[in-house]
Amino acid sequence: MSLLGIDIGTTHIKAGLFRENGSLIKLSIQKNIVHRDQSGHSYYNPEEMWEITTRAIQEATSAYDETIAAIGVTSMAESGVLLDRSTGKANSHIIPWFDRRTEAISARIGETIDPLAQFQKTGLHNSYKHGLAKLLWLKENGTGITENMVWVSTSDYIAYKLTGEIATDYTLAARTFAFQIDKKTWNTPLIEQFNLPDGVFPDALPSGNPVGNTSAGNVVEQGIPVAVSGHDHVCTMLAAGVADPGVTLNSIGTAEALVGSISERELGEAEYQSGFNFGCHVIPGKYFWMGGIQSSGGSVEWLRDQFSNQEMISYEAMEQLIDQGDQTPTGILYYPYLAGSGSPAPDPDAKGAFIGLRASHGKGDLYKALLEGTAYELNYMKKAAMEMDLGEVSRLISVGGGTNNKTWMQIKADVTNCKLTIPEISEVTLLGAALVAGRGCGLYENTEEVLDIVRETRRKQVTPDEDNHRRYSRIFEEGYLPLQQPLRNFYRTTR
Template sequence: MDVLLGVDVGSTNIKGVAYTSEGRSLSVASRPTPTQYVGLRQAQHDPETLWQEVASVLREVVDALPGHAHVAGMAIASVGEAGVPLDAHGRALYPIIAWYDERSVPQAEWWAKTVGVTEIYQRTGLPLGHTFTLNKLLWLREKELEVFNRISRWLCVADYIAYRLTGEQCMGYSLASRTMALDLRCRRWSTEMLDHAALEASVFPELRPEGSLVGHVTAEAACETGLPKGLPVFVGGHDHICGSLAVGACYPGIVLDSTGTTEAELVTLDAVEEYLGRADLSFCLGCHVVRGRYYAIGSILGAGSMLHWLATLLWSAEGFEREAALQALTQAAGQSVPGAHGLYILPYLAGAGSPERDPTARGLFVGLSLAHTRADIARAAIEGLAYELRLLWEALERFTGQHIVKVISIGGGARNTFWNQVKADVTGRDLEVPEHVEAVTLGAAILAGMGSGIYRDEKDAQKRISISTHRIHPQAENVAFYDGQYRLLMREIRPLATALGRKSVVLYRPA
């Protein structure tokens, strides 16, 4: 029996799953992503500790496989932007700066002043932001010059894990799309961006299509992970994009709603020339893991993080752990009423994402009174996220010219039934939720299957893999209410709230 392995190295968890060629899960393992919080909105991961956790996940997955299983290949997906600087001997030089870490905001401001946001977008498809890889490299040059001077190569997280497995270095196009160093038109490293940053092109590895061979598991990596020596490892990709492949959200008109630490909304494009030339800046563009296709993506920053923060703030005193506190928040939200008794939360606790990007924006409670309960606050938070989602989908339709015909929801947030129902009610759209599917690991496994010849292409994979889904329909009695609320918010309240949220940053004065 041929088995395919998929690994997802995320912001919160590291997951590994072994699948049959029909997409049936045979064994699963998960570990928390080891994270060090080193300052306000600053976090990092130790590369060696991260590797050891991935190795433990892989060993657990392999050990649980039936004896007749033959592992045919594997691929790794990960967060974008974050990566590992390596020296000339391939050794990690510095902690992995988390993708969302804000220490590189000044470097993004330098790009805005010296190149300009429009030119950057037309070259890379990225609205200028602090998260992208080039900004992390420039921060290292300014703040850790001794480390920077020893950097020989930068690998994104998935590529680093593949390197530890095989000893080979390369990068797929979907992760390269998050570096701000990829010329999206030509699908090559941008000489113009690298020259302006005074970086050698060799700092980034060879580009290879997703699903192509990276290399084979070395004897050393086999001992550490339990994987068979010589196992082929194929190029994986950016987590959201791998997830879209797994659930079939890789065709125009289908939106992938991927909810985790951040809530990302993705649609597939056949070409990007028009969007690059228009330089709208509302959404990021990039290369899909499906060859020859592209995507547009926008996010509600910190969506899952906000709910976890609120749950911990309001329920941890009762002894609830992280996930139990979130369940308590969800249950309480269901005890409030639509509209949360007049309370509205602008969910910009991690900044504003698409379509009105501003990393310095902050959240706001509007209408809070002594009469409000924890249940009202919980519901207002979930509703506030859903209002942003509706705004984002409307902007996505305008940006792409595509009418949204289907929404597929994946990620940890997709398992929250109440949150899904509020999304459906506020947006007035059905949500299709795959059941019992780790979409990102399955997407990585599909890439391995395409590389190993088990699948001819993505259509063959999707035809052979059966995924059960359930559909969440908007509740008619709530749709009319939320539609009125949304229009009122957009017209009268949200413009004031967003203005105040952007101004409130001046209240904070770092020590």
């Protein structure tokens, strides 16, 4: 028996076939195409996304005859599309999580709610990213939202295309700002407050529970259970073995997240003031908390583009720039706010900055300072989490493309003074999607059996350098932290 995982990411769509023991059989990676309309808004074309997903599935399952026990779909959290229930056709483009067309609407939502009361229901601080703001934007911009319409995440959409059934899971429902994580139900009074139909959101199921079975004539054989496995970061947590307080996930991609687990509990003023977001875990009875860097790998790609001429400079060449310089901290501060800042101090108006440059600094210093700056921001999240008693955050499990950058990983360890554990898992998010579906469809008896599988994975360790940590700690405490707020204040005055 095997499991198929599907991951709808910001820049790529992946499909991976796994054995029951979690080992990868075959992988397909296809580019996810972001478009821009005449107003500069980013979007995905739903049918094009399905065609790309189809290619990924076909490639991952070709020349393999073993029975697929279940299919699990994970995705970026707040991206979604409006579907017509009766025809199954998309009535809008897919609006990505990062598109900021909804900022004004989000601000208006904030004026009509009690932010603490809403946080206690949803675990979220108001943001332009959420599904509710996207729905209201569509409504205000000429898209009719009738009783037949339903808002679905990209995971839900792909599951629908495979099965013909419409549903979501708790982790993705929770990113709409209209789902009560304490009761696992939609917030009907809030939905009615904004004059939206009662059924505008789909049925919400526990993560991994089957939505339906693959339909006849589909990209795979008929009758395979399909599950919405949930929010990509949370699926990654399961596959990385992040289930208990004190063990924390550091997921590094275009954006970067620090994510930990806590038992479900009533959220109050302290959690609200922390600035972190909370949500439903794929593990029953648990919540996750999350802080984020909006532009982490995105900062690397931005600087890489600046360093390039006719051809894009390679990662190896950028590493060589660092190797040619001093191996101690640069002393330069970089604030990775190219796309605003995330939790625990969310601010869409924050801007990136280099501080402390000299004429003697070269490209290698800038690149290393950029890596240091993302590590300082990670350390800031760690400090805030520990002050909130969300866990010791003494051990970080790092996953994602950034873990291939050895220099970056060592800087992270040195700045945070944490031992980094890097699971040697091929495509950890895909594996999480597959394992969640396998549990939901009965291939695994419970979550503990799934965790036993991932705990067997080989792992690399990155240990902090004590001398460098002392140097970085001083720069962080005396430079990075004190200048954070003045920098934010300055950019507010120049909007």
